[in-house]
Amino acid sequence: MPANVNDAAVRAFIDAVNAGDRVAFSEALTPDATMTDDGRERDLLQWAEREIFSANGRMDVVSTADGGRSLIADFTNDTWGAMRTRWTFTVEDGRIARFDTGQA
Template sequence: MSATAKLDPVVEVFVDALNAQDADRFYGVLAEDATMSDNGVEHNIAPWADAEIFSSNGHLEVDTVEQDGLAFAADFTNSRGGSLPTTWRFVVDNGLISRFETGQA
């Protein structure tokens, strides 16, 4: 079984959309007022996602899944920073991600 098979279904859509570079699906799984942080710094999601994911070919390779599929460790690769070990944590409310936090592991 792949690590993504253990993810919460909403988080799995997030990961699949990120890896497919599918911005519509990525934003479609986020609550309208979703928030996020990267290495403890709050960011507006759209500019962050454009820089870190969509304009730099971001890709996640999930390694381990925790907290009932709402957290995982992954190698995150993009053309800006290469490959980094990262952690990701999610809050899912009413079928949408209301918050995610990522950072270097």
């Protein structure tokens, strides 16, 4: 992971995804966190289960901006294979309140 992912909440999110750790993933999020995928609102927990945990999802960060709150990553899972993705995070009180992702 590039050293310029300076935001601790984003680092925790990425580490949880790559470890397949549902508990750490939940702890990285605010209780009411929301998300979009390719511009469409999704149920975050259902999406995470399908795209990350049940499908062995993994993020390899390629580049970052905004202190690591915006990034480009190669996202790989057993369902879709590898794809270049963009991620933008909104952080509140040290946890992720929202993220927006989609193909880059």
